[in-house]
Amino acid sequence: MDISVVIPLLNEDESLQELHDWIAKVMQSNRYTYELIFIDDGSTDRSWNMIEKLSQENEAVKGIRFQKNFGKSQALDAGFELAQGDVVITMDADLQDNPDEIPELYDLIIKEDFDLISGWKKKRYDNLITKNIPSKLFNAAARRTSGLKLHDFNCGLKAYKNIVVKTVKVSGEMHRYIPVLAKNEGFTKIGEKIVQHQARKYGVTKFGMERFVNGFLDLITISFLSKFGKRPMHFFGLWGTFMFLFGTISAFYIGAVKLYKLYKGSSTILVTENPWFYIALTAMILGTLLFLSGFIGELIIKSKDTIKHYRIKEKLNF
Ligand code: UDP
Numbered sequence: 001m002d003i004s005v006v007i008p009l010l011n012e013d014e015s016l017q018e019l020h021d022w023i024a025k026v027m028q029s030n031r032y033t034y035e036l037i038f039i040d041d042g043s044t045d046r047s048w049n050m051i052e053k054l055s056q057e058n059e060a061v062k063g064i065r066f067q068k069n070f071g072k073s074q075a076l077d078a079g080f081e082l083a084q085g086d087v088v089i090t091m092d093a094d095l096q097d098n099p100d101e102i103p104e105l106y107d108l109i110i111k112e113d114f115d116l117i118s119g120w121k122k123k124r125y126d127n128l129i130t131k132n133i134p135s136k137l138f139n140a141a142a143r144r145t146s147g148l149k150l151h152d153f154n155c156g157l158k159a160y161k162n163i164v165v166k167t168v169k170v171s172g173e174m175h176r177y178i179p180v181l182a183k184n185e186g187f188t189k190i191g192e193k194i195v196q197h198q199a200r201k202y203g204v205t206k207f208g209m210e211r212f213v214n215g216f217l218d219l220i221t222i223s224f225l226s227k228f229g230k231r232p233m234h235f236f237g238l239w240g241t242f243m244f245l246f247g248t249i250s251a252f253y254i255g256a257v258k259l260y261k262l263y264k265g266s267s268t269i270l271v272t273e274n275p276w277f278y279i280a281l282t283a284m285i286l287g288t289l290l291f292l293s294g295f296i297g298e299l300i301i302k303s304k305d306t307i308k309h310y311r312i313k314e315k316l317n318f
């Protein structure tokens with residue numbers, strides 16, 4: 001199969017027919033073999049009915065329905081797990097992304113051998129204050145911490161080699177950083193393509209301003225994870241050991257000085273009146289805590305492999 005189109009959606013019933021027809025038209029005119037995977041992320045409108053209807057009319061349409069709203073990242077992850085196409089293309093369901101981009105994205109992956117192509121909405125049709133400006137800041141921060149020179153990390157329209165989506169695990173709200181996750185797994189041929197963007201035609205945005213707060217926190221997590229996520233002991237263990245040694249040596253030194261002064265008969269203060277004593281004590285406690293965090297981290301990594309963070313209610317056509 002040439003292409004899997006993966007579309008996460010939450011309450012987008014008004015767009016689905018139009019989106020389906022458009023994608024189907026592009027696929028047919030380019031003679032691609034394809035599947036169209038809709039992931040209904042706990043919609044409360046008629047989205048799932050629409051997906052059922054579309055799948056009756058077109059056997060390329062497949063559906064996954066979540067038990068409740070688990071989030072876009074989880075929806076993408078579920079779609080990725082089942083996608084069979086050589087090229088996997090993700091797209092938002094709200095008609096903001098343009099299906100006419102599909103052939104060029106496909107060629108970039110197949111002919112130019114890119115692992116991942118991220119869309120860049122150079123000309124955006126979203127609210128300037130609530131979206132465009134915060135998103136510029138956000139992308140600048142993401143570029144700095146990840147070292148990936150992309151302009152638009154959060155663009156819903158992206159294309160991947162199949163192996164990339166099978167390797168990357170999108171959890172939490174990490175859908176904003178899939179290129180970074182891919183880079184961390186060793187897929188380094190990551191490119192960018194300027195894509196057409198439209199204003200939302202139906203419905204409303206599903207993310208509020210909290211996206212930016214969460215986005216920045218996730219950015220810290222991800223840059224930390226990419227450095228130490230698979231080896232927490234190398235961070236916590238190292239600093240824990242340093243602090244503990246610093247504390248212990250200082251404590252010994254304080255004790256030794258005290259004993260020496262006693263022995264000499266010179267006047268001394270109580271050890272507990274020496275500020276260094278408290279610094280040494282704190283360093284020892286912090287050092288132990290850091291070391292333990294690293295150790296617990298290692299234990300968690302050893303045991304977590306199989307945990308899933310979503311539950312699928314039903315599947316269609318699989
Ligand atoms: N979406 C989803 N689960 C969610 C929130 C959003 O599947 O919890 C889908 C949504 O239906 C749309 C895509 O993710 O297809 C992008 O969402 P939206 O258009 O609201 O984001 P924006 O364009 O405002 O960044």
Ligand code: MG
Binds near residue numbers: 092094096200205
């Ligand atoms: Mg949108």
